[in-house]
Amino acid sequence: MEACNAAIFSHNENASGIQKRQLFEDIKFMESANGWEIPLERNRIGKRVFYRYSDSNFSINMNTLSCTEFDKIKEAMEVFKRIKGIPEFHWIRKLFLKLEENFVLKNDTSPCISFENNEYLKGLDFLGDLFHYIVEKKVLTIRYQPFQSSEVSEWLIHPYYLKQFNSRWFLFGYNPAFETISNLALDRIQSFEVVHVPFASSKVDFETYFEDVYGVTISSDSQLTKLVLKASPSLAPYILTKPIHGSQKRLSLSEEGLLFSIEVFPNYELEKNILSFGEELILLEPKSLRDKLQDRIFKMIQKYDEIHHVSVLRDSEKNP
Numbered sequence: 001m002e003a004c005n006a007a008i009f010s011h012n013e014n015a016s017g018i019q020k021r022q023l024f025e026d027i028k029f030m031e032s033a034n035g036w037e038i039p040l041e042r043n044r045i046g047k048r049v050f051y052r053y054s055d056s057n058f059s060i061n062m063n064t065l066s067c068t069e070f071d072k073i074k075e076a077m078e079v080f081k082r083i084k085g086i087p088e089f090h091w092i093r094k095l096f097l098k099l100e101e102n103f104v105l106k107n108d109t110s111p112c113i114s115f116e117n118n119e120y121l122k123g124l125d126f127l128g129d130l131f132h133y134i135v136e137k138k139v140l141t142i143r144y145q146p147f148q149s150s151e152v153s154e155w156l157i158h159p160y161y162l163k164q165f166n167s168r169w170f171l172f173g174y175n176p177a178f179e180t181i182s183n184l185a186l187d188r189i190q191s192f193e194v195v196h197v198p199f200a201s202s203k204v205d206f207e208t209y210f211e212d213v214y215g216v217t218i219s220s221d222s223q224l225t226k227l228v229l230k231a232s233p234s235l236a237p238y239i240l241t242k243p244i245h246g247s248q249k250r251l252s253l254s255e256e257g258l259l260f261s262i263e264v265f266p267n268y269e270l271e272k273n274i275l276s277f278g279e280e281l282i283l284l285e286p287k288s289l290r291d292k293l294q295d296r297i298f299k300m301i302q303k304y305d306e307i308h309h310v311s312v313l314r315d316s317e318k319n320p
Contacts, residue, residue, distance in 0.1 A: 027051070036060045121168060123186030130171055130186075134159045137199040140173075143190040152190055157182070160202040161209075163216060165269070170216045174200050183216050214245050214262075215269025222265040228285040231258040235280040244273065271296070 005017040018026075029035045041054040133140060140159055145152045158174040160181070168185055175182040181204060210216075212224055228251070231239045236258035240250070244262055251259040264270060266289055274283055275293060283290045 121187050123189050126186050126189060130159060139195045139197050139199055140192045141195050142192040144184055145188050145190060158200045161206045165216050180220060213265045215267055217267040217269060218265050224263060225266055226261055226263050228261050230282045230284055232280045233257050
């Protein structure tokens with residue numbers, strides 16, 4: 001115990017050290033399958049007990065993985081090999097090859113789990129390199145074509161984070177041209193290359209960045225807003241078991257349906273999600289957003305009316 005504490009204090013002089021009980025627990029763990037399964041021998045002389053390896057040549061450095069750890073790694077590799085729908089980075093493929101040299105795997109590796117992902121989406125090949133440049137803190141020049149433009153723009157981006165939403169991948173990074181964090185859909189990226197300029201580290205905690213947003217878009221002028229919605233009786237169980245957002249709170253539940261609220265930064269992705277439920281989900285507050293959704297619904301009705309009108313005309317021409 002004195003030797004252990006001396007080693008601890010050499011690393012941290014303010015440490016509290018260990019007591020006998022912890023020392024015995026550690027020895028017990030070292031003997032277990034979860035530890036190193038050390039071959040420990042106990043020799044009692046009077047009231048004192050001396051510990052030593054029964055094999056004087058044994059060392060925990062000879063066995064870097066316990067049996068339990070070995071089994072867990074094999075199980076993890078089996079899962080990775082069976083999963084479909086996650087873009088495989090090149091480094092993962094190389095890692096598999098190296099691990100397979102040291103671990104015996106089962107022959108049956110047919111997929112048994114699948115994640116929602118569009119395997120044919122443009123830009124998936126960029127994932128591995130972008131991940132690497134984020135880790136290495138490399139600034140990139142990215143040629144990007146926004147949805148609303150037919151022209152390709154060239155932006156300097158300090159890459160920070162990759163996020164998947166609705167089966168698409170997005171890159172978040174600082175854009176000096178706009179002096180803000182931009183999100184770029186990978187399927188709209190044409191190409192990119194490393195630029196040797198100083199990297200601007202992120203001040204954003206991306207673990208909490210998306211807590212108040214549905215999707216990936218946060219406008220610079222948007223404000224955190226409380227939305228009150230009403231779900232029909234048939235939709236209510238779905239909304240209760242699969243909340244629209246983490247901030248969702250139930251206000252009331254009756255035969256007329258479910259009244260609930262969420263607090264988010266309103267954006268285009270949220271509007272699309274609300275409208276996707278059709279007449280089963282109605283936004284009550286705020287009025288400004290409700291009017292905006294209503295305007296989109298009216299425009300959609302006009303489009304259907306136009307198609308219906310054209311269809312009627314064609315039918316009348318065929319059957320005068």
